[in-house]
Amino acid sequence: MSMRSHYCGLVTEDLIGHTVTLCGWVNRRRDHGGVIFVDLRDREGYVQVVCDPDRPEMFAIAEDLRNEFCIQVKGLVRARPEGTTNDNLKSGKIEVLCHELTVLNPSVTPPFQLDDENLSETTRLTHRVLDLRRPYMQNNLMLRYRVTMEVRKFLDEHGFIDIETPMLTKSTPEGARDYLVPSRVHDGHFFALPQSPQLFKQLLMVAGYDRYYQITKCFRDEDLRADRQPEFTQIDIETSFLGEQEIRDLFQRMITHVFRQTMNVDLGEFPVMPYAEAMFKYGSDKPDLRVKLEFTELTDVMKDVDFKVFSGPATTPGGRVVALRVPGGSEISRSEIDAYTEFVKIYGAKGLAWIKVNDVAAGRDGLQSPIVKNLHDAAITAILERTGARSGDILFFGADKAKVVNDAIGALRLKIGHGELAKKTGLFEDRWAPLWVVDFPMFEFDEDDHRWNAVHHPFTAPKDGHEDDMDSDPGKCVAKAYDMVLNGWELGGGSVRIHRAEVQSKVFDALKISPEDAQLKFGFLLDALQYGAPPHGGLAFGLDRLVTLMTKAESIRDVIAFPKTQRAQDLLTQAPSPVDEKQLRELHIRLRNPAAV
């Protein structure tokens, strides 16, 4: 026998005439006409409890109720009087006439009202337990749970099994910074918390487990951005004996299943876009397709203009010149343009050229712009034709190294596309916009280190027929790698892996990782590949990010019960904290700056 018969939020008109016992928290108490009304709250919602003075013992208790008291109510479900129903609540047609009332636990006055919408994040994280009582947070975490459960059900039905991989693992100096854990047993040795189970899941494929998944914590000790946490949760998946297309199909179905089951949303078909096309059109490998703005390539026609700002990048290898046409954008004011100019500088742009198209039929004369005078007629014609400009549009220009152009104009595209103008003019479509980005390059050249780096990771397989490019022309080599993008966020990504040792060696060669170094760092994987490793591949989804998107939460911290701040602190428990000297001694370490503590 539970202390209750029903959840508060689930008492409906089906129970009229029945006696129920409810437990929950006083969300609000109102006194009205000598009667006390209590909005009682639990995980499932609210119910209205009515306390009449004709039961004086019970009424006396009701009079002492305050917000957030935890109480038990026994009473009769009855229809609310006409005109007092609340269609926003499942229980909105009924109320519970209280017969017995027990205070399970009183509450001191909370430091804030639970329905206060203007709390600072510091307040919310410091008093996280009360913050977590808010329906907003409860809905977020309940949805997060339902997402994981639907993922598990889908994967179970498709033969995937959850296998745990170690949390105390080996530090690898590549990639992001590791969180280290000193060993007590092995003086001077350290474990690392995993950045991902990548190598272990590949080992499980070699070991014949066929289909693996795990919803697991990963760790990166990086400087935090708004959507990053030191510990984050990954839906990590790997399968044997499937090719790239089948892997993508399967996990498209998985995400589609999750959206349908948890939100009743149909994601529809996922477009598939090569990386090169995404960069060409949107300057981004995770374009937000809700924004109906595209780059127009102009590099070729700007080579011989008198305007150095354009002709410089256009004639320099690795340079790029593009336009971004914003239909109806001529109403953007000078001060807004100035603000955009400052904005693109964040991404390395030196400025932001623009042309307002007042009258496209008038050609050069119909254009308003500080730069038109520097462009010859052929360039003007090309700009207008290629962008398809119409009267009333504005064109913005990016001209720099391709990376700067892509980053700056890509960011501007989103800023405008998510703004008021775009919503008003239909340039922003309010929908779910999923997308596969495929055919990523295997390698990117690191200008500083003068070497090729792996774009994904060094275990990613090259496309069939691209194996030989690894020696001769690494920059041309395309990988069997894919990212799933939703509304401009990378939801997940993965690749077909290399399963043959000799291909793996070629990749290490291209990356200038010596056989000795490779053996030292990844020896256990290389060894495993020798024993009949199966063809395999997989991917990983960021759960925190997925749920943030689904709930439209303001921050990733709103879908995590106990998150860290951007200074990597837990304000609730005050972690990290100083520890005893004895603990440090046992771990064979000492502080560099004892005075810092």
Add this chain to the structure above:
Amino acid sequence: MSMRSHYCGLVTEDLIGHTVTLCGWVNRRRDHGGVIFVDLRDREGYVQVVCDPDRPEMFAIAEDLRNEFCIQVKGLVRARPEGTTNDNLKSGKIEVLCHELTVLNPSVTPPFQLDDENLSETTRLTHRVLDLRRPYMQNNLMLRYRVTMEVRKFLDEHGFIDIETPMLTKSTPEGARDYLVPSRVHDGHFFALPQSPQLFKQLLMVAGYDRYYQITKCFRDEDLRADRQPEFTQIDIETSFLGEQEIRDLFQRMITHVFRQTMNVDLGEFPVMPYAEAMFKYGSDKPDLRVKLEFTELTDVMKDVDFKVFSGPATTPGGRVVALRVPGGSEISRSEIDAYTEFVKIYGAKGLAWIKVNDVAAGRDGLQSPIVKNLHDAAITAILERTGARSGDILFFGADKAKVVNDAIGALRLKIGHGELAKKTGLFEDRWAPLWVVDFPMFEFDEDDHRWNAVHHPFTAPKDGHEDDMDSDPGKCVAKAYDMVLNGWELGGGSVRIHRAEVQSKVFDALKISPEDAQLKFGFLLDALQYGAPPHGGLAFGLDRLVTLMTKAESIRDVIAFPKTQRAQDLLTQAPSPVDEKQLRELHIRLRNPAAV
């Protein structure tokens, strides 16, 4: 399209006449009468593949196959010739006549035969990937997965939601030793890996999540025993608004469900035994009820015997004298008794008195024993009557501090009960023997520190009516704590928690934890209790242990994909390992003994 149409192990006679495509590993190749037979293996089992020389291209490939090659086979399913079927295999009635054969990946010769039963653990853990290919390990990990999935389904149906709690949390100096993680951002500060999510799950109850669970890693940096790992997995559960009885009922049903769904085992009813009774009868709080041996209490009748070994403990407060009667045990030899004597010394016993009952009707004269001469007639009579001794039995005695007696004779009970004699004489019943042990004491007295410690943890609620004992007589105070025991292993344990701040304060008083100290260590919990914390309780199961029991694995390491050794090392990846000086500098720590690395 997958590279295969079916799993090898699941090709049955239903598919006779169909063409199938299979992927797997060569488990064995036999040449017989000019034909090559391949036992092909995957996660789901074996299938026999027949390669006829009349397809020479395919046959040439088959001739080069070696063990552990990863291959793809396309062929026709046909019935095996009469007399060659194998009833041990699902696919034992059929074979696949190979039409096409592709080597997906060859294998070098493995360092051991996969079916070698005599591998050292070091070999197995060093070559874990090959070890994990063995059907024994695959079955263990598949069962582990099915257990977790059935747990999740059960909990989902009962309204429990999985909520993640932090891995990077606060160090608490109590309890087991923490694994520490130095903070880069906060000089001199450390996170700790969680020993359990205990405080967080209680906070989630206070926050109104109502029913929580998590299958999560926990960490203890303790010296390892056979059934311990530095990181282990806990099925962690908490609920609001249920009392002790309902919590036990629910989780008894959960474990019953898991055994039924995954092993088709009916666990039957769980006996419920108070802690005091378990200690009285078995000297253990996790008695193995398959062993039909019980202690006989003799303390009272040994007070005035001439034998100091007995009368000493019998007249000392906290002393205990018991007999353990082993029916049919008089055949135990002197050398076996000597071995038992050495065995009980491990547990602190100084020796092991014994009496062989050759002829119970003859009284003293029918007894064979070095100690009988020291016991007066009343003592002899009491021993024979209380133990219910019969001719052919042996009685062993424990006399010491109660803890030593319980530990030593409890261990002896198991050693004899699990031995050959017990199996032969029916003293050991080969069955599943579940049990609830309840009514644990709240506190135990620490003789060294001269203070009371919490038996479970300081958040455990006292039984109703025992609150006042906390001041006056802590030793009498019984807790709402319970352990689930199976075959002598503690599967899980938990308690109803304290939900009222004033009761929590009383417990801290009894434990001599000052209000300031309590605030410092558990302040965030104490704060939370003030805001209408609901009545709540829960428990945690050790997943590794549960699966070890279910699979009858020899070691907990056989149900974990990538375990640590007893020296807390991962032999596969060679973790822990030395790290770069740069990493240490960033973490504001240095090694005490740089020479150790």
